[in-house]
Every structure is written in structure tokens, then in C-alpha cells.
Amino acid sequence: MRKTLFQFSVITILLLVFCSCERSERRVTKTEPAVAIDTTASVETPEPTIIEQKALKVKLYIENSGSMFGYVNGRTQLKDMLQNLLVDLKYEYNEDNIEIYFVNTKIHNNPIKTGVINFADKLSPNSIKIGQTGSSDLNDIFRQVTSEIEENSVSILVSDFIYSIKKGNTVNLLGEQQALTRNVFLTADKEGQKLTTNVYQYTSDYDGKYYDFNDDGKSFNGLRPYYLAVIGEQSTIKQFTKQIGPKFPKYKGYSNEYLLTAEDFKVEDFTVLSSTYNVGRIKPVRGSEINGQVRKIEVEDSGRGDVTFQMAIAVDLSSLAVTNNYITNIENYELENDDYTLFEIGQIEDGNIIFSNGEKQPISKTDLNYMAFNATHAFIFQSTNPNSENLSFRLKNNIPQWVKESSLLDDTDLTINTNKQSKTFGLDYLINGISEAYLQATKKVSYFDIDITIEKPKSSSFLGTVFGILFVLLIIGLIVIIILKRKTRK
Template sequence: MKKNITKPKQKRLSIFSVLFLFGILLFFNSCDDEPIDELNKKINIALRSGNEITENERNEFIEYINENSLDLPQIIDSNNEINQEELTNLILSVANKRRNNTEPKIFSPNNNSENEDKNTIVSVFIENSGSMDGYVQGTTEFEAALSDLLVQLQYKYNKEKNNNQNLNINFINTKIYPSKVDEVNNFVETLEPSKAPYKVGNRSVSKLNEILEIILDSTKQNEISILTSDCIYSLDKGKDTEGALEFQKSLTKGAFLEKSKEFDFSTIVLKMNSKFDGYYYDKDNNKTRLSKKERPYYFWIIGKHNLIETFQKEINLKQLKGFENSYYLSNSQENNQPFFTVLKETNKIGNYKPTDRKAKDLKSINEIEYENGNLQFSIAIDLNNIPVDKTYLTNSESYIVPDGFIIKSIEEVDRNKIEDRDFVTVEKTTATHIITIATSNKFTLQDLKLELSNKIPAWVEESNSIDDRDVENELDKTFGLLYLVQGVSEAYTTQNPNNKSYFNINIEIKK
């Protein structure tokens, strides 16, 4: 009897032990799955912004994988390196599980980016006409910015030491004069109005449209061209100023349209500021002596879209000495849908509820209740990849909303200005700004269509002069600048008439 009693007990104990061990294995296996789950979450959050994985986002994934490589063997190859193909497949897998499972745009380091960098030639053109002498007299911000830019270009585009084949530095007036540069660091120190290499060519003549045509004609598909100039139109004496400026504008427009027949390209215009010590020549070619006065000048950066996109990421333009503003022009800006969601509490006036209470991102509201006739709500939105200045993004006049809506504020994400309940949501997203919108019951309830207009920024008109004969009272302005930029902008609009906005989003508002 004892044997009959004892054996079953041992059997039960054995089964219990097996189940216990099996449970432990399951526990540890579930722990092993945590890094892949976290990586999937990171990918999902990144895809919310325009259904795209940028280079920075992919680098974040790589950093996380490297930190958890032992738990992510499926993405590590036999050499203990990240298998980029498997990472791309994982991103596609996550994308396919989303509601809108269209194939995302994914940055890949294998898309010949390294070869592209090696093959990209950067040509810098320094206008050296007499009107530019004041920027290179003594030590100036112009020289500091140019030096910094050249050093960055050498580091990025000349991978091999003492190999300047991918970086060409030229002077330009009536034609191009290449400068033999052995050491970029020392080049700027040699710039003086009375000395070589600066003193070369016909420096008494400066026709901006001819300079632009020469540069555009010389720019090839594997090349980025950078012009630095005061960008002042030269007019014939005795002609009507406005009519002459309109004529110059049409020449600029024609030059850019002609180049677009070869290939699509983008243009960045930077407004810079520097001390100027020399003679200023006005529209009648009369000169005024300016002694160490602050004056604007410009960098124009021209090249194929993908080259300019890489250039913007690699070269820190906004930290150049004297940088003020920029304007990005292109005929192929992708009107990507940025990530956005309506916040439930922040800056709220009145009341509303989510139409779909299960949706992670709130894009439709209903059951509207006004408070003293007013309704107000905020939108968290990712404006990180919009190629415009921060001042443009935070200027309500840059946006278009339907009649009846007004933009109350546009601010960068700040924890102190977001309700706690909303911040829990915002911090898990790529949102960079909070836009607060208001309407009232005086207007018919309608959907909110919010659009960031693609137009010439306000700083261009504010920097424009049409009569520079009293230059000392408008030192911060450039004669004819608005006409110049309008000519380029109209060329891009002609190529792509539908490219009128950087993005537009829609929020359904129901009763």
C-alpha cells in the first residue's frame, strides 16, 4: 500500500516541477521579447510623422539595437554588426500593420549615399566686384562666415586629407576665375581688395543676372553651387526704376526656367550681415563712403534636390557668423502629411469629445459645446522637417485657415505650457509645436483645414529697397531684393503651379 501511495506523489511532484520550469522559461522568453517590442514602438512613433523614417530616426534605432544587441539577434549579422536589410524589413513589417499601410519612405545608408557624397562637387563663387570690397576690408563677419562655411565643406566633401578635388573656390564678375587653394583655413586671410587672389578680372562691372546665368550654366547634376554676393541689381541710368526692376526680375525668372529644362533643382537663399568698410554704389552709380557699418549680403545655394537635402543636414548654415534669415525654394517639395493630434485639455475653451475614442491620434471631434460663444483647442504637430525658418513656422500669417477660424498662438513644445494629461501623449510622439485654434458660434461649424503656405517670407520684403540713394538711413536693406527673389519664386511656381503649400491637414468637427 505504501508503494501505491508513494509513487503517485512522486509523479505529481515531477509534473509540478516540469510546469514550474516551463513557466520560468516562458517568463524569460517574454523578457527577451521586450527590446523588440520597444523597437517596434519606436518605429511606430516615427512613422506617425509623414509615414517616413528619416536618417536621424534610423540612427536612433541603430543606437538602441547596439545597446540591446544580445536581445535582438535577428537584426545582428554574423560579424556582430547590424543587418541593415533586416532593419528595413522590420520597419516595413511595422508599417504594414498600421491602418494606412502604404509603403513608407525609409532612409537607407545603402542607397549609394556614400558614393553620392564622394561624387558631389561643391563650387563656391565669391563675387569680387568693387561693390563687395567693403566686406573684405579688415576683419569682418563676412570673412568669418565664409571661412566657417569653407571648413565645413572641406570636412564634408573632401574625405581625404589635402584632396580638394571636390571643393572648388572661384571668384566671379564677368566670368569665373578659379582660385588655387591649398589650405582652406588660410584662404580667407588672403582676401584684400588690393591683393591677389581677390583682385582678378573686370571688377568695375557687376551685373547680377549675368553672374546667376554663368553659375546656373556651370552647375551640373552632381554639383552644388554657392554664390556669395550683395545681390544688388545694376540698372542703366535714366530708366524708370520700377520698370527696370521688373525687367531684371523677368531675366532672373528666365534664367532659372531655362536651367530647369536640364534637371530639377532647389535653391536656398541666406540673408547674412557683416561690417562693411568701403564705398556703396547706389542705383545711379553714385558712391557713398560707409565706415564699418552693418550691411546685408547673401549666400545662394543651388543644386539637385537630393544633394541640397543632404547639404542642409550636414552643413550648419544657421550658426554661420551673421546669419539672419533663409528661404528654401523648390519645385518638388513633397506635401507630406506631418504627424498631428488634437489635445484634450491644453488651452481648451468650451468642450468636445473624440469622435473615435479608440483612436491613438485625435483627428476628429464632436459633441461641441461653446463657452460664452467660443470654442478653442490646441493641436500638437511635428514641424521638424519643414524647410523654413523657425520665425516662419511661428508666424500665424504663414498659415491659411477657413473663414471663422483664427490662430491664437504657435509655440514650440514646452512642458510648462501643456496640461499634464496631454503631455503624457505628446512626449511619446514627434510633435515639435503646439498650434492653438479658436472659433465662435457666430460662424457655421465646419472642418478645420490648416495649411502652411509656401510663399515668399516677410523678411524679403522687409529687406527690400527701391531707392537706395539715402543708403545710410536704410543700411539693413538691399536694392531690388524683392524683385530678385520674386523672379526665382515665379520660376518655381511656373514649373509646379500646384506647389502652393508645405503641408495641409484636416480635422473633422462634428456637432
């Protein structure tokens, strides 16, 4: 009996020690902090390379067909926008680097003798009657403007973006114009021009004759949309967008924008913020980091309530030649997994996430260890499914909804139909023509794609559970043996 009890005691102690060690090892693995990356010690800071950056030359083209006269009749929002734009251009690039032209069937030098600051005040239906203003071929205007783009220049076209077509089947004629627009930009690409085109929509007072697609001029006094097309080589547009781009949404009458580019954006730096602004408990998968950045996580515990999971992803989007207004518009993004929603997009400044309402969220020190790069934006994703799988999202270069909503096919009653006065005849055909050219040249449907791998918690206690069950069974077996031996002795 003593021998049996001794054997039982030894087995019990060994099992307790083994299970204790196994549980201890798991506790260490679970609570062990992420290894901090000492960027000052491990990464040598290279000597800064000084690159002489030439001042950009800005060429401003104003379409001056008769349909544009109404925008410069009196003190209009278009004039206000132009004056503020020229002030910003002069401040950034100096007046000597600003050229102003009028364009219709030809490009005409600016005959208005004044400095760029006062130029907008001098505009009137009489002062812009230069060249053949009776009609204009929008595709020919684009051809002229793109052919004048130089290595270090940016062209800005101010236009109502209205196709001039002959009488006939409107849809067929617009389709023909769309093909011609596509040809203009494909030709530029084939000739080696890797262009970026930023389209901005504005609204302005209009007092003049509106010419419908039948070329029937009718007096109109009210608000009308017009457009700016900012066109240039990728590198120059990137520089221009960084310096002047944030100003465009602040100009009077701003409504919308759309970026079209052949550039292959390289968004290489992004990391999951596993300890910042999260719901539920997540941790990086050890050994899976890429350039010290977290791309794979494990969800250890889901949150409670409506939102079971929330995480933030810090991304460096400084390479995108697009304004912050476009980047932070949630409607411009597409998610592959329906379990997730893009809840909010914030900007990152001085170690904080700053949201549109002014709220600041400090980034935890743990997460900063994985951010040895210049993160510009933070994306906050939510899910109501505790078993959500991998997350993939992209910034679309699809034509935005506002283009379709701003377009119409019949403008013959525009001057009396208030529902049509905020729309532009054939706009979606024009934008489609440009967009199709870029898509055909690049085969790209998004500006960037980001993928995050999400793993389910591994059952780290599996062995412990097995040994626990064996231990209980062993105890029960020993008790049964003892009872049976006692009964035998009796």
C-alpha cells in the first residue's frame, strides 16, 4: 500500500510540475511585450541629399468661347476663385513663372495688361473676345493644352466642359466625342507623356447666353458649374499637388474633384496599430513583420456590444498626387470583406491621430515601435462579426458618383428647368473618355491596395488541457485501485 501511495505521489508531483511549467511558458508568451525597435541605434541616418528643385512653370488656359462669357459678367465666384488661385501661384512660384492664355480654336497670348493679382478683375465678356469665340471643340482644346506641356510645367484649363456637337442623335454624337477625348490622352501617353489630370468642379454666378446642344442661345442668370483641369507630368503634378492642392477645396464655389493618373503609386509602408483605438484585444503575430511593420495579427478577444472588433492601420500616403480631401473621403474606398466597414480616416501628426471633428487620439508607445516611417493617415475599421477574416481595402480610381449626378443628355430646357441648371451637358462622356484612356494605358483599377492577415487565436492551452484530463483520469484510476485493494484486504 505504501509503495502504491509513494508511486501515486511521485506521478502527481511530476504532472503538477510539468503542467505548471507549461502554463508558465504560456503566460510568458502572452504577456511578453513586443520588442521595441530602436531606430536611432539600428538604422544609420544617411546624409541628406540636397536636390535642387526647379520652380514649376504654371500655364493657365481660359476657354473663351461664347458659352464662357456669362462666368465673367460682373463679380462672380469664378473671378474670385481665379484671383485667389493666382495669389497662391505667385506666392509659391513667382509671377515670372506664371503664363496666362486664352484658348478656343487656337491658343492666344493674354492681351490684358496687368499683373496676375489684378487679372481676374479685368475679365469681362468684352475683354475675353479673342480669336474665334463663336464655338469651340473641347477635344481640340485638350489636344492643344496637352501638346504644350513641358518637362517642368503644369497646365490649368478653365472651362465649362461642354461638348459642342452637331444636330443629330445626341447619344451617338456624345459617344463619338468620348472616343475622341480618349484618343487625345492615349496619343499623349503613346508619345511618352505620363500625365496626371486632376479635375475640380466649381460653381459660379452666370449671367449671359447659354447655348444648348442645338446651339440655341438663351439668356440665363443663375448658378452654373464649371471646371478646372490640372494637367502635367506625374512628378510635376505631385509637387504641385503638395504645394497648391490643399488650396483648391478652399476656393469659393468648390464642389468636387477627381484624380486621373497613369502613375504606379507605391504604398509600401503601413502597419496595424494593435494597441491604439482598438476594440477587442489583438496582438501582432511574432516573426511576421515586414520592414518592422505589423501586417499579420491575431485576435485574442473580441469586444462586447455592437462593435466586436475595431482596429487602426497607419499608412504613408505621401506618394499620392491627390489632395487630402480625396484621401479622407470614405466613399472613395472599396473593401473586399463585407464583415468590415471603414469607420473613419484621420491624419497623423506628431504621434497623434487627428480626426475631422478635431478629436485627437495619441498613438501608443508600443505601436510607435512599429512606425519607423512617416505615416500620414490612419484608417479605422470596425466589424460586428467576432470571426471576421482577412481585411483588404483599396482606394478606387473608378469614376465618382458626382460625375454621373452632374451630367445630363438634354439641355434644351436648362434655362427654365431648375433641376438641370446644376448639371453639365455630356459631362460623364467627357470624364469617361479621359478615364478610359488612363485605364487602357495602365490596366489599373485602384490607386493602392492594402492587405492585412487576421488569424484566429491558436489553442495554446491544448496540451495543458490534454494533460489535465489525463491527470484527472489518473487520479480517478488510482482512487479506484485503492478502493478495490481495500475491499480485497477486507
